[in-house]
Structures are given as C-alpha cells and as structure tokens.
Amino acid sequence: MLKRKTDRSQALFEEARTYIPGGVNSPARAFQAVGTHPRFIERADAQFIYDVDGNSYIDYIGSWGPMILGNNHPDVLKTVQDTIVNGLSFGAATEREVTMAKLVCQMSPCFDMVRMVNSGTEATMSALRAARGYTGKSKIIKFEGCYHGHSDGLLVKAGSALIAEGGTPDSAGVTANCAKDTLTARYNDLDSVEKLFEDYKGDIAAVIVEPVAANMGVVLPQNGFLEGLRAICDQHQAVLIFDEVITGFRLAPGGAQELYGVIPDMAAFGKIIGGGMPVGAYGGRREIMECVAPVGKVYQAGTLSGNPVAMAAGIAQLTRLKEDPTVYQHINALGDLLYGGLIDIIETAKAECTVNHVGSLGTLFFTGGPVTDYDSAKKSNLKGYADYFLHMLDGGHYFAPAQFEAMFISYAHTEADIKSTLEEAARFFGV
Numbered sequence: 001m002l003k004r005k006t007d008r009s010q011a012l013f014e015e016a017r018t019y020i021p022g023g024v025n026s027p028a029r030a031f032q033a034v035g036t037h038p039r040f041i042e043r044a045d046a047q048f049i050y051d052v053d054g055n056s057y058i059d060y061i062g063s064w065g066p067m068i069l070g071n072n073h074p075d076v077l078k079t080v081q082d083t084i085v086n087g088l089s090f091g092a093a094t095e096r097e098v099t100m101a102k103l104v105c106q107m108s109p110c111f112d113m114v115r116m117v118n119s120g121t122e123a124t125m126s127a128l129r130a131a132r133g134y135t136g137k138s139k140i141i142k143f144e145g146c147y148h149g150h151s152d153g154l155l156v157k158a159g160s161a162l163i164a165e166g167g168t169p170d171s172a173g174v175t176a177n178c179a180k181d182t183l184t185a186r187y188n189d190l191d192s193v194e195k196l197f198e199d200y201k202g203d204i205a206a207v208i209v210e211p212v213a214a215n216m217g218v219v220l221p222q223n224g225f226l227e228g229l230r231a232i233c234d235q236h237q238a239v240l241i242f243d244e245v246i247t248g249f250r251l252a253p254g255g256a257q258e259l260y261g262v263i264p265d266m267a268a269f270g271k272i273i274g275g276g277m278p279v280g281a282y283g284g285r286r287e288i289m290e291c292v293a294p295v296g297k298v299y300q301a302g303t304l305s306g307n308p309v310a311m312a313a314g315i316a317q318l319t320r321l322k323e324d325p326t327v328y329q330h331i332n333a334l335g336d337l338l339y340g341g342l343i344d345i346i347e348t349a350k351a352e353c354t355v356n357h358v359g360s361l362g363t364l365f366f367t368g369g370p371v372t373d374y375d376s377a378k379k380s381n382l383k384g385y386a387d388y389f390l391h392m393l394d395g396g397h398y399f400a401p402a403q404f405e406a407m408f409i410s411y412a413h414t415e416a417d418i419k420s421t422l423e424e425a426a427r428f429f430g431v
C-alpha cells in the first residue's frame with residue numbers, strides 16, 4: 001500500500017490515454033513494467049523532481065541522462081533564456097554550430113568532423129547510413145539487448161522499453177526486408193561476431209555497439225571485448241561505431257572511448273550533448289564524414305538540426321564538462337558510494353541480486369548474476385524489481401521504472417541524498 005497521494009497524476013494518466021497511445025510520448029515512461037501509473041511531472045530542480053500532486057523525489061533518471069549537471073542548471077538555463085529572445089529557429093547556418101562542432105571534435109577522441117541532428121535515433125541511423133555509403137557494403141551487426149533508437153533497421157533484438165515494458169525485442173511494422181541487413185551478436189561474445197563476419201564475408205559495413213550497454217540494464221564490456229571489436233573491424237574493413245548516447249560525456253569528457261582507450265571510427269551522441277534540449281550528433285573520421293551530403297553522396301538532413309537554442313544549451317553544458325574535472329570526480333565518487341552501498345546491502349540481506357556499475361551509471365538486477373549479456377539480464381525477477389521500485393518511489397526516490405534501464409547520478413546529488421537512498425533500500429531488503 002503506497003503512502004503518497006498521486007490522484008492528480010492518476011487522473012491525468014486516464015485522460016492522456018484517450019489521446020496518446022498508452023498515455024505517454026515514449027513507452028519507457030509508461031510505468032507499465034512496475035504496475036503503476038506514471039507520475040506526471042511539474043518541474044525539476046537540481047537533484048529533485050516534483051510531480052503534480054506536490055510530491056518531491058530524489059531524481060535518479062535525470063531525463064534519462066542529459067541532466068548530468070543537475071536539473072535546471074543555472075548556466076544552461078541562463079544561456080537558453082539569453083538565446084531565445086533572438087529567435088527560436090532560423091533553418092540557416094549559425095556561429096554557434098561552429099562552436100559546438102569544434103567543442104565536440106575536441107572532446108570526442110574519434111571525431112574529425114560532426115553533423116548535428118535532433119535525437120539519438122537520428123544519430124545512429126545516420127551514422128550507419130554514412131558507414132554503408134563509405135564502405136559500399138549493406139549489412140550491419142548490432143548486439144542483442146542493445147538499443148540504438150527506433151529506426152526500422154535497429155529495432156531488431158533491441159533493448160530499452162521494447163523489453164522493459166513487457167514487449168518483444170523486435171517491433172511490429174518493421175518489414176523483414178528492412179531487418180534482413182541487421183545481424184545480431186551476443187554482447188561480450190567476440191566469437192559470435194567473428195562467426196557473422198565469416199558467414200557474411202565482405203558484406204558487413206559496420207558494427208554498432210553501446211560501449212557500456214545501458215538498455216538491458218547496465219552491462220559492462222568485459223576485458224578485451226571493445227579491443228576485440230576494434231581488431232575484427234580493422235581486419236574486415238568494417239566501420240566500428242560506438243553508440244555513446246548514454247555513455248558520451250558521462251563516463252569521461254571523451255566518453256567510453258576515453259575511459260576504455262578504444263577509439264572507434266564513428267560515434268553517435270544524444271541527450272547530454274543538448275543539455276536537455278532535443279539534440280543528437282554523429283561523427284567520426286574525416287574520410288567517412290566527407291561521404292555525407294552536400295560534400296558526398298550520403299544524404300542526411302534536418303530542418304531544425306543545429307537549432308540555436310539547443311546549441312546554446314549544449315555548449316553551456318559541454319563547456320562545463322570539458323573545463324571542470326570536479327564534475328566527474330563528484331559523480332564518480334557518488335557512484336562508488338551508491339553502488340558500493342547497494343552491494344553491501346544485498347550481501348548482508350543475502351538477496352539474489354547483482355549490481356553492475358561504472359562511474360555514475362548503474363543497475364541493480366534482481367538476479368544472482370553475473371549479468372554479462374541479454375540472456376543473463378533476462379533472468380532477472382521482474383516482480384522483485386517492481387516491488388523494489390515502488391518501495392523506493394513511495395519513499396521519495398525516482399528510479400527507472402523498469403529493470404532493463406540505468407540509474408543516473410548528477411553533479412547536483414549529494415552524499416546525504418545517497419545515504420538517504422541507501423537507508424531506504426536497506427529498509428526494503430530488511431537489513
């Protein structure tokens with residue numbers, strides 16, 4: 001029995017369902033997997049998020065990652081306010097796009113050039129098109145349980161809400177023809193990748209991977225996995241693409257590439273790069289990016305791409321991340337505290353759980369583990385996660401409403417927040 005009143009959220013959800021499929025504009029926020037209705041959000045500030053019933057929560061979603069400096073960060077907010085008075089969109093080149101492009105190319109080890117888009121979905125879809133145009137090959141390899149947005153060819157054995165909300169990892173509406181060029185391998189299993197390269201000799205344009213998987217819950221690359229992908233792609237002249245929509249600018253200023261020291265040919269970014277505005281980006285080696293129109297023959301476009309307000313927000317956030325190492329020191333230290341604390345709790349409680357984490361990113365799985373790929377993640381007790389989620393939510397802690405997602409810590413979180421979250425978790429586990 002939940003203590004908090006959520007009548008207004010419940011009423012809005014009823015109304016929303018009449019007009020919006022499932023009442024939400026993205027399935028991941030439907031709360032279906034945890035057996036309750038979404039909390040309708042009124043505002044968010046620093047480490048807190050507030051619903052329309054007047055409840056406040058410590059926010060561990062942070063808009064699914066972008067709010068790395070905390071919600072409503074004053075620097076980001078101020079630059080947006082200063083920018084909007086000059087017009088919301090021009091559909092024309094601006095100086096801010098040059099500033100953003102230089103910044104991202106300086107921060108991301110694999111970027112010689114970048115193209116801004118409007119979402120992570122566009123970024124991965126466009127990166128793959130460029131890779132195919134560059135290599136002249138048609139097939140791509142992705143990994144089971146990895147999610148790269150909702151473009152047709154990538155909704156194959158995908159993660160995130162496809163699996164989290166009780167669905168299947170493939171989507172209706174994607175034609176067999178569209179899916180046939182997408183091959184799938186097992187995360188952390190180089191043999192499965194090599195086998196595909198053998199079976200489809202000369203046909204594979206690219207391998208796309210979440211360098212840390214975060215859409216089947218957080219699953220870390222085992223030693224040698226990313227290095228092995230690099231070597232296999234080199235051997236077969238395929239393009240290695242890191243989907244850093246979650247890991248980019250979060251694990252380090254240069255993302256997972258910098259943290260693990262493996263440099264892909266291309267990368268896709270989203271979320272953090274826009275400071276909360278709808279932005280994505282893809283880029284990589286110059287010879288690949290010069291295949292993109294209007295220089296090359298790979299067409300990709302966007303009326304709102306490089307939008308001035310989104311660029312302003314992104315530049316403010318990335319500049320802070322580039323120049324202030326205390327951001328990473330802080331979020332990583334809190335990550336150690338939170339995930340280390342959860343490990344202590346589940347060990348004391350002798351609970352069948354596993355914590356996977358790196359830096360500020362992590363997942364508590366309701367399975368004894370180890371969780372190294374989609375098959376092992378799938379062993380999780382989903383009812384266990386739902387009970388835990390509801391307990392934590394009612395206690396004022398806003399986690400991802402599904403087992404197969406990640407938790408995000410921001411610069412605004414404090415040690416006191418983490419301690420309060422751990423106390424609540426300990427109460428749930430009865431220790």
Ligand SMILES: Cc1ncc(COP(=O)(O)O)c(C=O)c1O
Nearest residue numbers: 119120121147148149245246270
């Ligand atoms: C790794 C990854 N790639 C791509 C996407 C798609 O991004 P968007 O939702 O902005 O289209 C997401 C999340 O949604 C993601 O987590």
Ligand SMILES: N[C@H](C=O)CCC(=O)O
Nearest residue numbers: 026028029064160161215
């Ligand atoms: N798993 C997704 C992002 O990382 C969840 C966000 C969404 O699709 O709405």
